[in-house]
Amino acid sequence: MSKADYVYSVLLDEIRNARIPGGTALRAGEVARRLGVSVTPVREALRRLEKDRLISYEAHHGATVIDLGAEALAEYYGLRAVVEGLGARLAAARITAAELTGLRDLHASMAADAEHGRYAGLGEQSMRFHLRIVDIGGPAFLGAHARSVRNSVPVPAEASLWLDERQVERQLEAHQGILAALEAGDGAAAERVMIDHVRSAGDHRTRH
Template sequence: MSKAEYVYSVLLEEIRSARIPGGTALRAGAVARRLGVSVTPVREALRRLEKDRLISYEAHHGATVVDLGDEALAEYYGLRSVVEGLGARLAAARVTEADLVWLRELHASMLADAEHGRHERLGEQSRRFHLRIVDIGGPAFLGEHARSVRNSFPVPAEASLWLDDTQVRVQLEAHGGILAALEAGDGDAAERIMVDHVRQAGEYRKEH
């Protein structure tokens, strides 16, 4: 990994998880000192983040993390539902037994973590579950698009629906339904459950 790639990956994760919130100014020198690199790779990473529309440049202010509102939130979950729903539909026709074993094991791990109250682990596991399904369904384009969409809108750790006991049960039931549809090769059901699942997550975020 190059230094620029390292800086980009760190800042991307910090913005995506809202550890660096919207409206925060990013000074290249300060970032360079914090990450132990020169200013050059930081500037390269910032240009890439600008291309991703995660930061913007303003005269006399430099780079600032984009502060997204309710309309962007609705667009984010709407786009996710389309991309991930299509991924689930296509995956139903392409999924292999090895894929199903991987998904079953991850789902079982999530059920065990939920049972033992390890809710802080569920958000990242859910991300892996969703992206694996999209990768199975659309390995040429959809997987990349799904990651780009997910990286475009910050989700603060404390806003994760996986920290809400009532939501954990609902979300895991949806995962189980998607998995059953994939096992049955039912693309219609896989897409419908995935779309409803993602939209429900969006409604939760809007209310919280």
């Protein structure tokens, strides 16, 4: 990993998990001192974050973390619903038995964690579940687009619906519904359940 990659990965994680909240000014010199690198890789990392639309530059103010409002969140989850819904529909027509087994194993692991109250890792496992489906449905382009969309908006860990015990069972049921549709080769059902599932996440995020 280059120094620029290192700085980018650290800042990306801090922004996505709201350890650097929206509206915060990012001074290259301060970031360089904190991470023990020179200013050059910090500036390169900031340019990448600007390309990701996570920071913006203003004259005389420098780089600032973008503060996203309700309209941006609605657009984000709407776009995710379209991309991941399409991925589920396409996956239903091409998923293999081994791929389906892998998804079922991941789902079973999530269910076991939920049963024992281990909620902290469910959000990360859910992301892998979603992206694996999109990769199956659209390995050429769709998977990369799904990751780009997810990286475009910070999702603080504490805002995850998987930390809400009342939501966990509902979301696991949605995953089970997606799996059933994939096994049946029912692309329309897989797309519908995925879209409803992602939109419910958006509603939860907006409320919190």
